[in-house]
Amino acid sequence: xxxxxxxxxxxxxxxxxxxxxxxxxxxxxxxxxxxxxxxxxxxxxxxxxxxxxxxxxxxxxxxxxxxxxxxxxxxxxxxxxxxxxxxxxxxxxxxxxxxxxxxxxxxxxxxxxxxxxxxxxxxxxxxxxxxxxxxxxxxxxxxxxxxxxxxxxxxxxxxxxxxxxxxxxxxxxxxxxxxxxxxxxxxxxxxxxxxxxxxxxxxxxxxxxxxxxxxxxxxxxxxxxxxxxxxxxxxxxxxxxxxxxxxxxxxxxxxxxxxxxxxxxxxxxxxxxxxxxxxxxxxxxxxxxxxxxxxxxxxxxxxxxxxxxxxxxxxxxxxxxxxxxxxxxxxxxxxxxxxxxxxxxxxxxxxxxxxxxxxxxxxxxxxxxxxx
Amino acid sequence: xxxxxxxxxxxxxxxxxxxxxxxxxxxxxxxxxxxxxxxxxxxxxxxxxxxxxxxxxxxxxxxxxxxxxxxxxxxxxxxxxxxxxxxxxxxxxxxxxxxxxxxxxxxxxxxxxxxxxxxxxxxxxxxxxxxxxxxxxxxxxxxxxxxxxxxxxxxxxxxxxxxxxxxxxxxxxxxxxxxxxxxxxxxxxxxxxxxxxxxxxxxxxxxxxxxxxxxxxxxxxxxxxxxxxxxxxxxxxxxxxxxxxxxxxxxxxxxxxxxxxxxxxxxxxxxxxxxxxxxxxxxxxxxxxxxxxxxxxxxxxxxxxxxxxxxxxxxxxxxxxxxxxxxxxxxxxxxxxxxxxxxxxxxxxxxxxxxxxxxxxxxxxxxxxxxxxx
Numbered sequence: 001x002x003x004x005x006x007x008x009x010x011x012x013x014x015x016x017x018x019x020x021x022x023x024x025x026x027x028x029x030x031x032x033x034x035x036x037x038x039x040x041x042x043x044x045x046x047x048x049x050x051x052x053x054x055x056x057x058x059x060x061x062x063x064x065x066x067x068x069x070x071x072x073x074x075x076x077x078x079x080x081x082x083x084x085x086x087x088x089x090x091x092x093x094x095x096x097x098x099x100x101x102x103x104x105x106x107x108x109x110x111x112x113x114x115x116x117x118x119x120x121x122x123x124x125x126x127x128x129x130x131x132x133x134x135x136x137x138x139x140x141x142x143x144x145x146x147x148x149x150x151x152x153x154x155x156x157x158x159x160x161x162x163x164x165x166x167x168x169x170x171x172x173x174x175x176x177x178x179x180x181x182x183x184x185x186x187x188x189x190x191x192x193x194x195x196x197x198x199x200x201x202x203x204x205x206x207x208x209x210x211x212x213x214x215x216x217x218x219x220x221x222x223x224x225x226x227x228x229x230x231x232x233x234x235x236x237x238x239x240x241x242x243x244x245x246x247x248x249x250x251x252x253x254x255x256x257x258x259x260x261x262x263x264x265x266x267x268x269x270x271x272x273x274x275x276x277x278x279x280x281x282x283x284x285x286x287x288x289x290x291x292x293x294x295x296x297x298x299x300x301x302x303x304x305x306x307x308x309x310x311x312x313x314x315x316x317x318x319x320x321x322x323x324x325x326x327x328x329x330x331x332x333x334x335x336x337x338x339x340x341x342x343x344x345x346x347x348x349x350x351x352x353x354x355x356x357x358x359x360x361x362x363x364x365x366x367x368x369x370x371x372x
Numbered sequence: 373x374x375x376x377x378x379x380x381x382x383x384x385x386x387x388x389x390x391x392x393x394x395x396x397x398x399x400x401x402x403x404x405x406x407x408x409x410x411x412x413x414x415x416x417x418x419x420x421x422x423x424x425x426x427x428x429x430x431x432x433x434x435x436x437x438x439x440x441x442x443x444x445x446x447x448x449x450x451x452x453x454x455x456x457x458x459x460x461x462x463x464x465x466x467x468x469x470x471x472x473x474x475x476x477x478x479x480x481x482x483x484x485x486x487x488x489x490x491x492x493x494x495x496x497x498x499x500x501x502x503x504x505x506x507x508x509x510x511x512x513x514x515x516x517x518x519x520x521x522x523x524x525x526x527x528x529x530x531x532x533x534x535x536x537x538x539x540x541x542x543x544x545x546x547x548x549x550x551x552x553x554x555x556x557x558x559x560x561x562x563x564x565x566x567x568x569x570x571x572x573x574x575x576x577x578x579x580x581x582x583x584x585x586x587x588x589x590x591x592x593x594x595x596x597x598x599x600x601x602x603x604x605x606x607x608x609x610x611x612x613x614x615x616x617x618x619x620x621x622x623x624x625x626x627x628x629x630x631x632x633x634x635x636x637x638x639x640x641x642x643x644x645x646x647x648x649x650x651x652x653x654x655x656x657x658x659x660x661x662x663x664x665x666x667x668x669x670x671x672x673x674x675x676x677x678x679x680x681x682x683x684x685x686x687x688x689x690x691x692x693x694x695x696x697x698x699x700x701x702x703x704x705x706x707x708x709x710x711x712x713x714x715x716x717x718x719x720x721x722x723x724x725x726x727x728x729x730x731x732x733x734x735x736x737x738x739x740x741x742x743x744x745x746x
Contacts, residue, residue: 015499015608042512044504044565048489051504058509058565060607068607070513072504079520100498303502355504 001109002033002063003100013067017101032105033063036083050358052323059083069100074354085350089115092310092340093347094317096356099285099303103148107281110307111152113349116279120157121222125149125165128229128244128283129181131294132172138286138299141227143182145283145305149227150190160191166217168197168247170254171294202250207274208336210267212257213250214274224278226311230318231288232297232363235261237327239293240318241280241311242268242338248275269333272311280314282306289322289360300360304351312339313346320353322360373464374590375741377405378703380581382545383691385480390419390427391439393580394476397696398440401472401582405590412584414468415446418455418475418695424482424490436474452494453644454730456581456698457737461599463585470588475695476580487576491694494731496605508573508645510732512565514606515647518613519567522662526567529646530558531668533571533688536643539675540685542716545700547577548689572646577691581699583706589744592706595723596631596740598624606732617736618655618727625725625738626657633657636679636740637721638708640701642729643686649673652727653681656738680718683708698728698737709743 005014005028007021018028040060047054051072059077062068077083088095095113099106111118127141135142146165153163165187169177174196178184187194195217202213218224228244236243246254246268257267287300302321308314315330320343334341379400381393394417402408419432429435433446445468451458456475463471479487492506500510518524534555540548553571561570585594600620606612626632633656641652650664658679659667667673673681684690684704687697705724707713724741 015496015605040513040516042509042516042565042567043563044506044509044512045562046484046488046506046508046564048485048492048506050489050492050501051506052485056504058503058505058513060513069499070503070505070509070607072502098498098502303498 001105002036002061002067002069003102003105004031004067006031031065031067033065033067035064036061038077038079038081038083039068041077041079052359053354053357056355072355074352085113087113087115088347088349090347092308092313092345093349094306094308094313095350096317096348096353097305097350099305103145103285104151106305107145107148108152110281110305110350114307114309116307118153118156118158119222120159122162122220123153123158123164123223123225124217124221125163125225125227126244126248127165127167127183127227129167129177129183130170130247132177132180134180135182138229138231138288138297139294140181141229141283142285143186145285146183146186146227149225149281150192163192164195164217165192166195166197170247174198197248198251205274208270210270212253212271215248218248218275224275226278226280228280228282229287230282230284230302230306231292232290232324232360233293234291234296234363234365236329237325237363238315238319238330240282240315242272242315242329242333245272245275265329265332268329269336269338272333272338273336277309280308280311282314282318284318291363291365304356310339312341316341316343317346317348317353321356321358323357324360324362373594374586374588375583375592375594375702375706376407376586376588376590377401377403377584378582378706379404380545380696380700380703381579383577383579383693383700384547385577388578390429390476390478390580391435393578394436394474395439397476397580397582398472398474401584405584407470407584409440409442411470412442412472414444414466414471416449416459416463416466416471416473417446418449418451418459419477420450420452420455420694422479422490424486425478426481427478450695451730451735453692453694454698454728454735454737455695456700457726457728457739458599458730458735460583460585460698460702460739461597461737464594464597469586471585473583473585473699474580475699477694477696478578479693480576480578500605507732508565508568510606511645511647512568514612515567518647518650521613524650524665528650528665528668529572530555532643532646532649533558535668535674536682536686536688539683539716540689542714543685543690546685546690547575548685568645574644574687574692577693579691579693579696581696581703583699583702591744592709593742593744594739595742596625596629598622598628598738599736600624601735602733604731604734613651614661615651615655615733615736617733618652618738621736621738622656622727625740629740631723631740635723636725637723638683638705638718639679639681639725639727640684640686640704641681641727642697643682643688644692644729646688648729649681649686656725656727675716675718683713683716683718698726701726701728702739702741705741709741
């Protein structure tokens with residue numbers, strides 16, 4: 001889609017989401033073009049750190065309103081061709097959507113492209129607020145993307161009273177972490193529940209030989225939307241969809257898992273298998289690279305959103321985007337049947353994977369850095 | 373305002389600091405003006421702060437104060453590739469008696485990819501940078517549109533490149549001095565972004581350039597000075613094959629000079645990519661829209677043509693160190709108007725025009741110089 005922000009009175013258009021016209025002071029409306037035609041093409045042979053794979057193509061698209069935008073693609077197009085982003089209802093489909101300033105539209109497109117079935121039942125949103133941090137640091141789920149998600153959920157009929165945002169903070173005080181991450185304010189603005197999972201009731205479960213205490217919150221919901229930040233992780237390699245769900249267990253169970261890396265690698269998969277099907281919206285609006293997932297990492301500024309019904313596939317695609325090594329816990333989860341880590345079996349929709357690849361700094365780990 | 377002196381370093385890939393190059397260019401300009409730094413009462417300096425430049429020197433006003441040992445108004449005017457022109461435009465309006473207008477940049481310090489990435493920062497972050505629209509790609513799309521609309525061909529672009537290399541062959545300030553480049557080499561050079569080949573693109577160099585601007589009369593007068601801007605991304609504009617900022621800036625400059633395009637005898641235009649020289653011909657009014665290619669086909673803009681363009685070698689063959697380019701254009705025009713260009717001297721030059729572009733047509737200055745009594 002091509003988005004412009006337009007003043008209907010002045011007929012001026014902006015590529016930035018401004019709120020009011022600086023001339024007539026009137027309201028700005030969104031103009032969205034969905035019928036896109038290729039009006040120009042070039043093949044670029046000179047690579048650079050943010051676009052390392054060459055050659056790549058840039059096509060100039062024009063929509064039914066006459067608005068234009070360039071798009072990086074690997075597929076070949078000719079002038080006059082239509083450009084479409086086909087949705088996929090495959091269980092392991094992963095959508096990649098670059099954010100064009102508008103988080104709501106990006107969330108909507110990412111979820112639409114994977115044919116996400118959002119019913120009007122109880123929805124649990126599980127963001128990443130693992131530590132006390134400001135959104136700009138890239139540790140925690142971006143509240144601007146979360147706002148886009150809430151707007152979308154409400155638009156498709158989910159009642160506010162049925163929406164719960166829940167997280168278990170690992171480092172620091174939960175209230176402080178919720179506040180600093182922007183989620184306290186967001187929950188208040190939308191009048192949705194914000195729950196500290198550490199204060200919820202945990203139920204002991206056993207799966208694949210591993211015992212853990214899991215919060216009742218995940219057991220009683222019609223839909224779970226896993227909402228991680230896509231990051232590198234100094235112990236696991238990456239922290240994305242699968243790792244984000246590890247904080248639905250009690251701190252006692254978490255510590256048990258954490259003691260032994262081999263157990264943790266398997267345990268994350270087992271836990272995700274136990275939880276069953278859920279939807280993941282991977283927040284790579286900022287994301288993280290280097291020695292993540294916290295203060296030793298650095299923001300990656302990826303400006304994209306991923307979505308999938310398959311957390312293994314989503315983590316695999318993120319690994320591929322960042323040209324990172326396969327993470328053991330993702331492969332282990334695939335072996336347990338949680339999803340597919342085989343790229344050829346993953347149907348990628350939206351932006352092309354190869355057109356999004358860019359070398360992220362891998363986590364190098366450190367003997368001096370410990371989780372606790 | 374008058375120009376009393378000009379100076380510039382050789383544009384090259386030599387590893388020198390920006391202050392070393394600034395010092396050399398300023399010294400030459402002072403000598404050329406027969407002045408010392410005692411006479412200078414202000415400086416307008418243009419430089420970009422790039423990641424590729426290991427200096428990472430942001431407080432450049434104070435660098436200049438340290439370099440020339442003088443406490444006075446020093447204003448920094450960064451405007452990416454159009455920095456030199458914008459610095460001159462600004463200096464013309466400040467009202468000081470003798471202003472040193474200075475530009476210095478060190479770009480050739482890293483691999484091509486890293487430099488391409490850095491220069492791409494002059495495009496829109498979300499709509500362009502994230503879609504891989506680097507400057508060769510940006511200008512390739514513009515070239516394609518011009519070709520589709522007006523029938524301009526890759527051969528026309530090659531002729532622009534050849535002309536500018538022939539001129540640079542005669543200019544000791546360029547990296548291509550006494551280095552012959554053939555039409556065949558140009559046409560067979562590697563594809564960078566279709567339809568632009570390597571020899572359609574400027575080269576990364578380091579350098580500095582300087583102009584001493586004065587209220588006192590001298591032999592060179594700035595007759596017209598215009599500037600305009602356009603929306604950041606070409607795709608946001610109504611027509612990407614016409615650069616309105618060039619039209620608006622030149623209209624302003626022509627009006628101020630009481631001249632029009634027909635009066636211009638020589639021009640230095642911003643050929644960062646060969647297609648931009650053709651756009652410049654049209655948007656500056658040297659020909660009708662769409663007829664730009666005809667000027668190069670007929671040899672009108674060659675050294676011995678009716679309207680020589682880029683006698684210095686242009687950005688194509690003199691190189692483009694970013695901010696210094698705009699003042700290097702002024703250097704060439706001053707030298708031509710004074711008949712100091714040796715083998716590349718044109719005859720009958722009274723009015724010279726410089727068009728300097730920042731970004732993809734985002735900020736453009738046009739200056740018209742006149743040889744007083746010429």
